[in-house]
Amino acid sequence: MKFIFLLLILIPIQSFAWSHHNRLTQVAISGNTMDDIRNQKIVVTDFSNVVKNAAYILQDLKTLKTLKDNKGYLMYEDINDYNPSLSFNENIKINRNYIYQANYSGPSSYFLNLCGAKCQNVERVSYVSAPYIVNSPFEDKVGQTVTAGDILVKYVDEPDWGMDQLLFNSDQYPEIGKVCKNVNDPTTCENKYAKMGAADNKDPVPTQAFRHMYWQWDWDYHYFVQSIRLPMTHGPLGQAPARAGLFAALSKRAFEFTRSAEANPQKLNLDYWGYRFLANALHYLEDVSQPYHSTQTATKKFITMAFPGKDKAESRKTIYDNCGLNILGCAMFSLEVQHVLTYYHFAFEDYIARLLEKYFLNAADAPEAKEFIDTLSIPSIVDDRLAKSKEGIYIQTTNLALYAISQASQAGQSSLEFFPGIPSTYLQFDGNASKIYMDDKYWNSVFQKGQTNSKEKQDYFSVVHTMYSPMGSEVRAAIKAGAPNLN
Numbered sequence: 001m002k003f004i005f006l007l008l009i010l011i012p013i014q015s016f017a018w019s020h021h022n023r024l025t026q027v028a029i030s031g032n033t034m035d036d037i038r039n040q041k042i043v044v045t046d047f048s049n050v051v052k053n054a055a056y057i058l059q060d061l062k063t064l065k066t067l068k069d070n071k072g073y074l075m076y077e078d079i080n081d082y083n084p085s086l087s088f089n090e091n092i093k094i095n096r097n098y099i100y101q102a103n104y105s106g107p108s109s110y111f112l113n114l115c116g117a118k119c120q121n122v123e124r125v126s127y128v129s130a131p132y133i134v135n136s137p138f139e140d141k142v143g144q145t146v147t148a149g150d151i152l153v154k155y156v157d158e159p160d161w162g163m164d165q166l167l168f169n170s171d172q173y174p175e176i177g178k179v180c181k182n183v184n185d186p187t188t189c190e191n192k193y194a195k196m197g198a199a200d201n202k203d204p205v206p207t208q209a210f211r212h213m214y215w216q217w218d219w220d221y222h223y224f225v226q227s228i229r230l231p232m233t234h235g236p237l238g239q240a241p242a243r244a245g246l247f248a249a250l251s252k253r254a255f256e257f258t259r260s261a262e263a264n265p266q267k268l269n270l271d272y273w274g275y276r277f278l279a280n281a282l283h284y285l286e287d288v289s290q291p292y293h294s295t296q297t298a299t300k301k302f303i304t305m306a307f308p309g310k311d312k313a314e315s316r317k318t319i320y321d322n323c324g325l326n327i328l329g330c331a332m333f334s335l336e337v338q339h340v341l342t343y344y345h346f347a348f349e350d351y352i353a354r355l356l357e358k359y360f361l362n363a364a365d366a367p368e369a370k371e372f373i374d375t376l377s378i379p380s381i382v383d384d385r386l387a388k389s390k391e392g393i394y395i396q397t398t399n400l401a402l403y404a405i406s407q408a409s410q411a412g413q414s415s416l417e418f419f420p421g422i423p424s425t426y427l428q429f430d431g432n433a434s435k436i437y438m439d440d441k442y443w444n445s446v447f448q449k450g451q452t453n454s455k456e457k458q459d460y461f462s463v464v465h466t467m468y469s470p471m472g473s474e475v476r477a478a479i480k481a482g483a484p485n486l487n
């Protein structure tokens with residue numbers, strides 16, 4: 001029987017990688033080394049100016065589609081040459097219905113619009129209702145002047161607003177990720193992103209995961225155990241570095257266009273879009289620094305926990321009745337593992353997001369968050385190294401994902417120790433059950449634990465600390481590399 005680890009997708013029901021990219025970015029660029037860029041005044045212009053000049057902005061697609069990494073894998077596998085008969089969205093393969101416009105506000109209102117009738121029965125998701133803009137509602141209407149920092153902070157969350165969702169539907173790009181043993185026989189085709197959540201159009205959110213994750217793979221790699229995934233397939237999986245690279249390329253061309261007398265005799269200003277695309281690129285870079293996004297199973301303990309008998313409350317009989325001895329190939333078993341993962345993934349990133357929000361509301365209420373603020377914002381040795389690097393955001397993203405793998409096991413272990421255990425059987429404990437479980441009382445007890453000096457607190461904090469430092473540095477480096485020369 002076929003190995004059904006396909007179901008073992010690590011998709012949190014609510015959040016994608018770090019929740020609140022806006023907050024992370026805001027902190028990462030708050031230091032004085034970023035003053036010049038952050039405070040740069042930018043006039044908001046209409047997206048139609050980008051569309052009119054799409055041939056210029058999208059000219060790099062041609063080169064990107066040919067690039068290979070040092071193992072010979074195509075880096076930008078879904079990219080084709082710029083095609084003037086296709087729309088902007090189609091050229092970059094984002095949801096055809098996604099709307100790029102100034103003053104776009106992501107949150108949940110857009111969710112239903114995007115998938116229309118198909119999503120009528122889908123529960124409205126609240127994960128996007130986070131306070132996107134921190135102090136005041138940030139408007140960026142055409143003609144207004146805003147700062148580059150505003151654009152970066154507001155739109156770093158944009159890739160979670162629907163552009164990457166439901167792409168496998170027949171009216172979108174069903175060819176993405178399709179691998180056929182026999183091209184003439186559709187029954188031999190599979191989607192290689194299935195194990196990243198590709199195809200469930202009843203729940204659009206997980207369908208974007210393949211673009212927001214990156215699972216490296218290499219036999220000779222030090223993090224072999226952490227990086228192992230099931231079923232085993234060769235090659236890296238996930239497009240986060242490619243999406244970062246693509247948007248960085250669009251950003252570069254937008255800035256360049258503004259300054260090109262030859263290409264732009266009308267002197268249109270596309271700098272707003274340069275920063276907007278740069279913000280989009282940063283999103284993917286930040287995503288992979290979350291260890292649960294750079295591995296399929298952060299700690300392999302998550303798999304063993306679901307073995308019959310490990311979970312005291314679980315009826316061994318049910319598992320045996322349904323799976324027999326074929327535990328690893330059994331859908332029910334996979335579902336249990338998925339529930340365990342969903343909960344810990346969710347807890348891991350949600351705690352930090354809540355802690356930072358608490359700190360920003362009143363620093364005295366969450367003094368333990370201070371170390372994260374410092375770690376994210378203070379330039380470190382990594383900044384120096386990166387300042388000399390000309391590697392580009394694609395490599396920055398793969399490097400950060402690799403670094404995150406080194407933290408994955410500790411991330412998983414410390415989540416198990418730091419967060420309250422699962423209160424019911426794993427089978428019942430789906431995303432909704434975990435949402436109900438994680439109520440105010442739950443969070444208050446977790447916050448209290450975060451204020452102690454227990455070993456599990458220190459282990460968990462140390463993972464976040466270890467990842468925030470390079471993430472902050474990489475974000476600053478990517479912005480410095482991407483922003484136009486201010487002179």
Ligand SMILES: [Zn+2]
Pocket residue numbers: 016017159160212283287
């Ligand atoms: Zn994301």
